[in-house]
Amino acid sequence: MSPSDTSGDAILVAVGWPYANNHLHAGHLAGAYLPADIFARYQRMRGARVLMVSGSDSHGTPVTVRAEQEGTTPEAVFHRYHQSFLDTFKGFGISFDLFTSTDTPNHIEVTQDLFRRMLAQGDLYEADQELLYDATAGRFLPDRYVEGICPKCAFDGARGDQCDNCGSTLDALELINPRSKLSDATPERRKSRHFFLRLTAFTERLTQWIEQPEHADWRPHVRNFTLGMLREGLIDRSITRDITWGVPIPLEGYESKRIYVWFEAVIGYLSATKEWNATNGTPEAWRDWWTDPKARTVYFIGKDNVPFHTVIWPAMLMADGGLNLPTDVPANQYLTMSGSKASKSRGGVVWLPDYLERYEPDPLRYSLAAAMPETNDADFTWAEYVRRNNDELVARWGNLVNRVLTITRRNFDDCVPEAPATLAPESLALLDRVDVAFDSVGADYDRVQMRRALSGAMEVAQGANQYLDARAPWQAVKADRDHAAETLYVALNAISGLVTLLNPVLPFTTQRAWEYLGHTGEVGAAGWQRMPVVSGTVLPEPGPLYRKLDDSVVAEEEARLGL
RNA sequence: GGCAGGAUAGCUCAGCGGUAGAGCAGCGGACUCAUAAGCCGUUGGUCGCGGGUUCAAAUCCCGCUCCUGCUACCA
Numbered sequence: 001m002s003p004s005d006t007s008g009d010a011i012l013v014a015v016g017w018p019y020a021n022n023h024l025h026a027g028h029l030a031g032a033y034l035p036a037d038i039f040a041r042y043q044r045m046r047g048a049r050v051l052m053v054s055g056s057d058s059h060g061t062p063v064t065v066r067a068e069q070e071g072t073t074p075e076a077v078f079h080r081y082h083q084s085f086l087d088t089f090k091g092f093g094i095s096f097d098l099f100t101s102t103d104t105p106n107h108i109e110v111t112q113d114l115f116r117r118m119l120a121q122g123d124l125y126e127a128d129q130e131l132l133y134d135a136t137a138g139r140f141l142p143d144r145y146v147e148g149i150c151p152k153c154a155f156d157g158a159r160g161d162q163c164d165n166c167g168s169t170l171d172a173l174e175l176i177n178p179r180s181k182l183s184d185a186t187p188e189r190r191k192s193r194h195f196f197l198r199l200t201a202f203t204e205r206l207t208q209w210i211e212q213p214e215h216a217d218w219r220p221h222v223r224n225f226t227l228g229m230l231r232e233g234l235i236d237r238s239i240t241r242d243i244t245w246g247v248p249i250p251l252e253g254y255e256s257k258r259i260y261v262w263f264e265a266v267i268g269y270l271s272a273t274k275e276w277n278a279t280n281g282t283p284e285a286w287r288d289w290w291t292d293p294k295a296r297t298v299y300f301i302g303k304d305n306v307p308f309h310t311v312i313w314p315a316m317l318m319a320d321g322g323l324n325l326p327t328d329v330p331a332n333q334y335l336t337m338s339g340s341k342a343s344k345s346r347g348g349v350v351w352l353p354d355y356l357e358r359y360e361p362d363p364l365r366y367s368l369a370a371a372m373p374e375t376n377d378a379d380f381t382w383a384e385y386v387r388r389n390n391d392e393l394v395a396r397w398g399n400l401v402n403r404v405l406t407i408t409r410r411n412f413d414d415c416v417p418e419a420p421a422t423l424a425p426e427s428l429a430l431l432d433r434v435d436v437a438f439d440s441v442g443a444d445y446d447r448v449q450m451r452r453a454l455s456g457a458m459e460v461a462q463g464a465n466q467y468l469d470a471r472a473p474w475q476a477v478k479a480d481r482d483h484a485a486e487t488l489y490v491a492l493n494a495i496s497g498l499v500t501l502l503n504p505v506l507p508f509t510t511q512r513a514w515e516y517l518g519h520t521g522e523v524g525a526a527g528w529q530r531m532p533v534v535s536g537t538v539l540p541e542p543g544p545l546y547r548k549l550d551d552s553v554v555a556e557e558e559a560r561l562g563l
Numbered sequence: 564g565g566c567a568g569g570a571u572a573g574c575u576c577a578g579c580g581g582u583a584g585a586g587c588a589g590c591g592g593a594c595u596c597a598u599a600a601g602c603c604g605u606u607g608g609u610c611g612c613g614g615g616u617u618c619a620a621a622u623c624c625c626g627c628u629c630c631u632g633c634u635a636c637c638a
Contacts, residue, residue: 019638062637131636143636152564161636172636199635221567225633228566238636261638303567307635333568334632371575376568377631384575387587395600403597410596455577455585465601474596548598 003051003097004280009296012289013040013052014269014326016301017102020056020081021063024088026350026380027302030335030368035450036300037094038369041504042445046528051289053272055100055107056082059246060261061142065182074245078103084353091356092365093507098276102247102261102268106278110271111264112250114320115195122198123319129194129238132160132172132187134180140242141172141180141187148175194238195249197263202315203234209314209325219375221303222331226310234311239263266313269299270323289324296327298448303331330448333373335380337561350380350561362506363389363546369450369505382557386549397461397502398545401495401513404468405542408488411477416492416518416537417485427490430467434460434497434530441501442528450505457501464494489535492517497530499523509545516542 015036018024024033040052058078067074082101089096100107118124132141143160150158151174160172172178173189180187207230209215215223239260240249246258273286289295299309309329317323337349355364367385370392371378408417423431437460444453468491476484496517503510503523514523518537 017638021637057638060638065637129636141636145637162634221633224567229635232565232634235635241636260636262635265638303633304635305638306633308638311635336631379575381575384587387575390598390600391587394598399597399600401597403601405597407596451577462601466603468596469594469602472594472596475594477596544598546598548600 003049003276004282004285005049006285006288008047008049009294010049010051010288010292011040011043012269012273012295012297013043013050014297014299015052015054015096016299016305017055017057017265017268018081018085019060019062020058020078020085020101021060021066022081023084023354024352026337026352026355026364026368027335029092029352029364030372030378030380031302031332032300033089033092033094034365034368035330035332035372035374035448037092038450038453038504039298039300039445039448040095041507041524042442042528045500045503045524045526046442049288050097051273051276052096053098053100053269053276054096055098055102055268055272056085057261057265057268058082058101058103059258059264061145061241061243064243064245075103088352088356092352092361095507098272098279100268100272100275102265104271104275106275107264107268107271108247110274111247111259111267114267114316115259116250118197118316118319119195121319123201124195124197124239126193127196127238128191130173130189130191131242132178132180133190134183134185134187136183136185137180139182140190140192141182143170143172145181146172146175146178146187147181148178151176192242194240194257196236197239197312197315199234199236199312199315202318203230205318206230206234206311206314209318210310215328218328219330221333221375222306222310222329225306229307229311237262237312262308262312263316266308266316269297269313291322291324293324295324297324299326299329299331301329301331303333306331328448330374333375334377335368335373336377337380350557354560360508360547362509363393365505365507366393366454369454372450374449374451382554382561386551386553389546389549392458393546394544394548396458396465397498398509400461400465400468400498401516401545402542404488404491404495405516405539407474407477407484408492409539409541412485412488414539416533416535416539417489418535419486419489420482423486423490426467426470427486430463430490430494431497431530433463434494434501437497437501438528438530445504454502454505457498457505460494460501461498464491464498467491467494489533492533493530496533500526500528500530512543513545516540 013036016032040050043050063074063077067077132146134141146160149156150163155163160175163170178187210226240257241260243258247264249257249259273289277283277285301309314325317325367388441453441456471487473484473487499510499513500523510523517533518539519531
């Protein structure tokens with residue numbers, strides 16, 4: 001269903017904003033974009049009015065630094081990766097209604113509007129801040145851009161925010177012999193006037209909100225982490241920086257400063273909703289997602305983003321007044337790559353544009369969904385990818401489709417056979433099992449338990465294989481043609497249900513299977529139910545849904561990773 | 564340091580109070596429609612260590628060991 005069709009319940013699928021300083025990798029897909037897409041596809045199928053939005057986070061120090069290194073502008077860096085993101089999402093079928101950026105007039109306007117109102121209400125205030133300044137690079141340094149000797153353990157190499165040796169959380173001003181990571185210069189202390197978010201004023205309201213009974217089933221790592229932050233005490237944070245690449249402060253005399261990304265990027269969820277509705281001729285309809293208390297707003301992010309989505313953004317929404325707070329923030333844990341953490345800055349990563357040059361999107365979607373880091377960090381290995389592709393997609397599911405279509409077309413004149421008026425008990429049992437799966441698998445998708453949903457659907461596929469084996473239509477077709485006809489008719493109908501059940505995870509290949517069954521249109525448009533396969537329908541010639549991968553792929557890809 | 568999660572069959576993991584499970588790998592079998600796929604059977608574990616609660620603990624409580632992550636002025 002289109003977000004413009006107002007008949008369904010409104011669900012905002014809000015997805016974390018990727019930082020436009022590099023391409024996306026498999027960790028991004030597993031952590032946020034894939035679960036969001038599966039969820040959105042499922043909700044659309046069951047008739048919800050889904051609006052799925054995100055955009056490039058175009059601002060921030062690393063973008064500026066990268067631009068300087070390359071001798072180009074921050075805009076150029078941002079545009080390059082923004083385009084890369086769009087290509088990647090298209091290639092993997094991540095079905096955004098809108099993927100915009102923080103570099104739009106609309107976003108700047110929405111941000112500045114909220115800034116002004118929060119300032120007027122006293123939720124923001126001005127104060128001096130002492131910071132480290134790199135005179136060589138001509139820039140104030142974020143804590144992470146400063147290194148020095150740890151004041152607690154004397155480790156030389158501690159970063160300004162944290163010492164990797166003893167684990168202490170630091171203030172960059174405490175470092176002994178600080179040096180800039182940008183220029184190696186010794187930074188100097190300078191005062192600068194900034195705006196602060198009065199987070200401390202929201203502690204009580206945030207705590208009450210998190211402790212509401214309907215939030216009891218939030219993922220433990222999200223809920224407990226948030227409660228821990230609230231218990232330990234929030235700290236007012238400065239939300240402006242001495243930089244020139246970012247959203248301008250809407251006041252006179254602040255031309256050398258910008259609103260900082262962590263304050264501004266989360267506003268993107270709201271500004272993107274407004275942008276989509278303005279573009280589609282319904283400028284007031286953004287309220288259906290943001291002010292209707294029945295709307296759900298679900299945020300798909302990696303766990304490193306939790307504080308911004310369960311504390312800072314909710315506080316900003318409370319400050320605004322009438323906007324919906326997050327319904328759920330099903331943050332994922334990390335995807336590790338052959339045992340080590342996937343990272344944009346380090347190597348050992350499966351880059352998504354690179355992947356798409358060699359492989360189809362669905363097998364990676366499948367592998368990542370089957371081992372999604374929902375409760376723990378999950379490890380991605382190429383060996384497991386190849387195994388899942390070959391054993392599960394090719395052998396169990398793809399082969400099921402292929403074998404049934406092949407026998408049917410060969411023996412029944414390329415048509416769906418006639419079924420008897422009364423089906424055998426095992427035939428009814430299989431179809432019933434498929435139909436029941438729509439409830440259980442659907443509930444799992446709805447709860448963002450993608451691993452469970454997928455394994456539930458795949459168990460039904462296995463059941464279909466067992467059914468076929470028990471009734472052996474390849475033999476029956478010689479002795480008892482009606483028996484074989486029933487088997488194939490039932491199997492085709494079971495496959496039809498499976499196509500729909502699997503479509504949120506495997507949108508490309510299930511669409512092809514859908515057409516092999518003689519259906520027309522899109523799987524996603526047919527609703528969350530088993531589409532009957534009708535006797536007499538002509539079945540087109542099928543092709544393999546998946547390609548079997550040779551074991552040598554494992555060694556090749558591991559070599560690329562530098563393992 | 565604080566917080567969270569984990570430690571279960573060779574491997575990847577599920578189970579989270581009631582006689583140890585799945586997939587893969589291994590072994591055996593019947594079949595042959597299918598991308599030599601599918602199906603059936605089977606080998607294999609004192610569920611990290613030590614205490615405790617209970618008629619009963621992988622499952623709850625306490626302590627310990629090891630692993631991973633997060634710890635909001637990169638996002």
